[in-house]
Amino acid sequence: MSGIATAVDITLNSLVLGGVFLIVAVGLNIIYGLSRVMNLAHGSLYAIGAYTGYTIVSLGVNFFVALLLAPIIVGIIGLIIERIVIAPMRKRSMIYTLILTYGLMFFLDGLIKYVWGNEPRFVAIPAFMRETISIFGTHYPVFRLTTLVTTAAVMIGLMLFLNKTRIGMILKAASTIPEMVSCLGFNMNYIHIGAFILGCALAGVAGIVAGPLTTIDPLMGHEMLISSFVVIVIGGLGSLRGAVFAALLIGLVQTLAEFFITDLAMVIVYMMMAVILAFMPRGLFGEGKFE
């Protein structure tokens, strides 16, 4: 491969990876911003998204239908989780909520292993997506481009939803001054539930979109959870543009690190996070809302 082809390859790969990080991280950010819950089970929901996608596709359903169905299923799981364990924790200290979602993570991981087993799975993608197209001399797989387009579409859709629709505006207002929104007659309870479902559905989207990129295994959620932490901590908790920049940055650094050194790639990412936080403790734009 020529130098340009390699560069294009690396750029596209880092955009694909960064896009997946971004969707997971934004889901975490939305739940945190509206309910002040840091959901440690988010990575497991992402894995469940990938696994349900796998199951739906292997039942013979079209991949794009699965792309719609998986987030809905994960959203419903989110609703159940919210009602049973998150809602009773509203008034409790954040540390307890963190530990609770940590327990939830192990529960869901155990459930995944119980239902789907330990062996890695592969999503059967449609035939046309398995081909490659030539971009500046590199033969790039179509399904990776599909992933890129899907993540971009989801992010643009989310932006439009938050900025242009009435419900989106209420959500944004509720993340800034919940008391005021509550006083205006909106039921904060529904807002919390809605935020949790939205965040979980986003994790589900990321899961099924990322499914074909890698093998699906029970540990995929852990890696994604840690990566999305790195993204939201570097970007600043609750900062949307911070998350966008951080996700693309981490995507690029991880792709580069995996290209040059394979085994310890994640260590490079953690090191970079440490350096950034040492000088910018509130994230890239200084917008982090840490409590």
Next chain:
Amino acid sequence: MSGSPSMPDSHTSLSPLKLIGLVVLFIALALLPFVWGNRFYISLITEIMIYGLLAMSLDVLLGYTGLLSFMHNAYLGIGAYVVGLFLIHVSPTSLWLACLVGVVFTGLVALPVGWIQVRTGGLAFALLTLAFGMMFYTIVWKWYGLTGGDDGLMGVPSPDIQLFGWSVGNTGNPAHMYLLTLFVVAIALILTRRIISSPFGAVLEAIRENEERAAFVGINVRRYKLFGWMLACVLAGTAGALYILCKGYIGPVTMSAFAGAGVLMMVLLGGLGTLWGPIVGAGIFIYIQDYISTMTEHWEIFLGIVVIFLVLFMPTGFVGLGNFFKRLRKD
């Protein structure tokens, strides 16, 4: 400075009766291996004490300073690996030097990590402990040449326990290891209790109760959080040194997030902010783990359910439950 009702203070001075009770308990524990020859249970109790020390060190962080560390076991792992590597590669006989090196090295690793963590605030602190913990786990897991990777560190020699020039035992002997662990854990408990009841401990609790107010009174919050973190990590490193001496082996599983959740559960089971509670919690947890893991392979599901149950219904652990009944009786 009174703690909130959910986190009872333990550092009111001991009554003479309690003191005598504790001394009797200590002597009874010290005599145990001489009257009860079952090596398996002696080793199990040694492990419980080691994990108790680790859980206690997490309690210093979580119960007293209000900082959450998801992967405190990472620092036990670092201490254990360093002691093991020192015994294998440098000197197979110098026990105390190896332990010193292990604990100091753990502190040296924890210092920059803690420095970065305390700069970011409470929630990000917790997230970062997870990220750094996973980093250490990845390093230990992938650095095959040094750590043995997945296979773990094997063939760690068991040195003699030298005291003032005399050899009083060997760490390979379960009974001797039990006594060594008992003494170290007792000393660590007494020292930590002294530190926690000092003005320094009061500052930590002030930070836990209200960080902003503590800062307004002129406390350098970040520095004290770092001190609390260092104390917890050095104690965890000590537990690590005991761990490798007791087991003679350590694998990356000991440093995984899963094991980290176990330590957190020990603290929650025993009760936050009590120091000795987590040691009891470690006993309960290790016993249950020993029991359930023989029953089912889906032990993760049970761990998850127990954690959720504990947080929802029993946030102050068994000690808290005891205090609750005490209050009930008084009323």
